[in-house]
Amino acid sequence: MIGITSYGAYIPWHRIDRKGYLNAFGGFAIPGEKAVAGFDEDSITMGVEAGLDCLSNIDPRTVDGLLFSSTTSPYKEKQVSALMAMPLDMRADIRTADITNSLRGSTTALGMALDGIRAGSARSMLVIASDRRMAAPSGMTEQGLGDAAAALLLGTENVIAEVKGSYSISDEFAGMYRADDDTFVRAWEDRMVMDESYAVIMPEAINGLLRKCGISTRDITKAVFDPPTDIRRHGRLAKDLGLTPAQVADPTNIFLNVGLLGSAMSLMMLVSTLEDARPGDRILLASYGNGADAFLLEVTDAIRHLGKRRGFKRHLESKKVLTNYVDYLRWRDLIPLEAARRPEKHHISLTANWRERKSILGLWGVKCRRCGTPQYDNGAMSTGPIRICAECQAKDDFEDYCFARRKASIFSFTHDMLAPTIASPASVVLVEFDGGGRAFFDMTDRDPDTVEIGAKVEMTFRIIYVDRGYTNYFWKARPVRVKEA
């Protein structure tokens, strides 16, 4: 049996209340909120979060590949799935690929992963879709777009949703696009996009799948397909397909609370559907963008044993609504700002970063074999591995020790108003990891008022800063996002 073996998702903590657009620009505001990646988040960091959620009780070293789908990779030239494999703690002998440029990249990646498993070249593959698209300020498109990520693990063991069939269509049409040098998305007249493309291509793919699988719309428990920019047209398509409202995974909830999520949209809708799915459910998954991909899934008994994920629902509940739209403009570098009157940051050495990649990207430290003390050194002048134990001074007698998934408690903190951070004050914490080890970290996604000695934190993969086009990623501490029951 081949299919989905796990799922995960990530929704940034920060939301914009769309009424904020009224205050900023006047005009009309779409109801609800949208999720916005923080100043230190991008499609890579969100994707890593979704991947970690997906692998929350699964050994990442059993996974044979990572396919990353995004239209907003920070690089035009450089693979990022290889980078993401480091914080996800995946093996080196795996297949990694970036499926970029396409809004249906997630389902394309899904198809490729399934093909690889079916062909026997991988036992399991991780698919992550993540987007942080931008539309120019003040337009309706801006109000619609949201930032988020979703992940699926595909494999042959403990399958929670078997893939019964797939069908794809390719179709050339410049409905929505972003040129190589564009910052913001561009769209052709939406009425034509919907009438001549979405309303035509999606039924073709969905009906093609149903025909291929020998079933009809009546046999579908839930139809999960992404909406066009005007989400009302999603309902019309469902009706045209002959689906009853109960059979349709309604994107309204996601749209009104998170937004249109680019290449992550269809997988986020699927994750949200799987969260409520029961064994035996037949799920139709379809995704639109220069054609369409459609899949038929059947939920198995194994879904009962998957274990809890933060997924869609629990991430959705944990949020901070921005009171000031200007914060968003500042985070995305969309308005010129006076530089902080502080000394300029040094350039990053890519040599030092490469040498330390396991420690920086994977948050790997060491544990002394002599005295048993776990250690992570953030802040050394000399960059290099820990050679001498900080506790007992034993030399070169360590085993590797990963701090990435460990929770910690705040030992001390400050809120530094002087530090030239994008989101002042810079909250810096010295934390004690559960199980031992102490280190300094920047703190993110926090209300300064709630930071106190003893408070629990967890680690999150973030952007530190960008230097000459190179995005420097590292880990930060944040308050535990979802309290365990």
Add this chain to the structure above:
Amino acid sequence: MPGSIKDKVAIIGMGCTRFGELWGKGPGDLVVEAVSDACDDARVEVKDIEAAWVGTLFSGMGGRTISEPLKLQYIPVTRVENACGSGQEALRGAAYAVAAGVYDVCLAVGVEKLKDEGSSGLPGMQNRTGTHYESTPPGMFAMMATTYFKRYGLSPQEGKTMLAKISVKSHHNGMLNPKAHLRREITVEQVLSAPIIAWPLGLFDCCGVSDGAAAAIVTRADMAKKFRPDPVYIKSLQISASPTSGRMVSSYDYTHVEEAFRGGMAAYREAGIKEPRKEISMAEVHDCFSITEAVTMEDLQFSPRGRVKEDIEAGTFNLDGKLPVQTDGGLKCFGHPIGASGIRMVYELYLQLQGRADKRQIRNPKLGLAHNMGNEPYAPVVSLCIVGL
């Protein structure tokens, strides 16, 4: 038992520029001014100097930092750097050379020109991976206040009030010092209502960012009285470099500076001091931030652990107290040109011991201690110098 520097080396001349935002002066300017003052004070000429040491963090490279502006004629010059403790490092080099019997007259200079940067604070010091947490020096010391308040049960208000009194005292002393950067009285209320720099530290909890230079001429103790009747003798020179484990292991409490404690113990041993609180007449400590001074009082055993508040409230460290501290205003008000500070501290002790401290003069001092610290509280290099008559 290792040997001791005690009474082997004497300071026979010192000089110090005014500290402050000296826009019109370059580092060489400051060096020439401080060294000329020191030579005049010692009644020697620059050509009498046999070897020299200079401490600076940002304002020079190599011995040329001073040989160039002073046009020293081919003598040995060593540039040393020990972060904010670079000044005392220069003095250590010069004193040890004299004690070794290699030279008779040596020069130690500390200099820093910070106000050429176009921004406040110190130039960036991140590591090459660019992953260093985004905290400034005030932030790293602020975290010591956070843990200190917590450990000793002080509310933020109580803790900040305790620290405010430290700054009020230093401002009073700075006001009396014509060479100080910040010369005005402040009140506890002003300190408490000042903008936060890094919680819980506010503006008046932080020292001045200044330009300046200070210099000392040292000679063999047995030769000292040929130069002047009232030389000041070095009783101890100690330094303790951190393994920087404090940010990595749980045993560090972040309410004290282990290097200051150990360096202090070593210094007292070298100087033959048994009861520092009674025997030390005065101290110039590295009060880069108010919390640093508070904790240092405990590290140097002037106050029992966790009880510096009682001494602060009793006025023990005030100019008229039992153990005056920062009689010249300290880093807080004299200012903190990094490389110069360590020698500036000794300059004040030197003046006080010779009875030349004018309005700041304390009564009958015998022994003075200077405590110079570089880097963060969990990872510093701390140097200590005890001088006396």
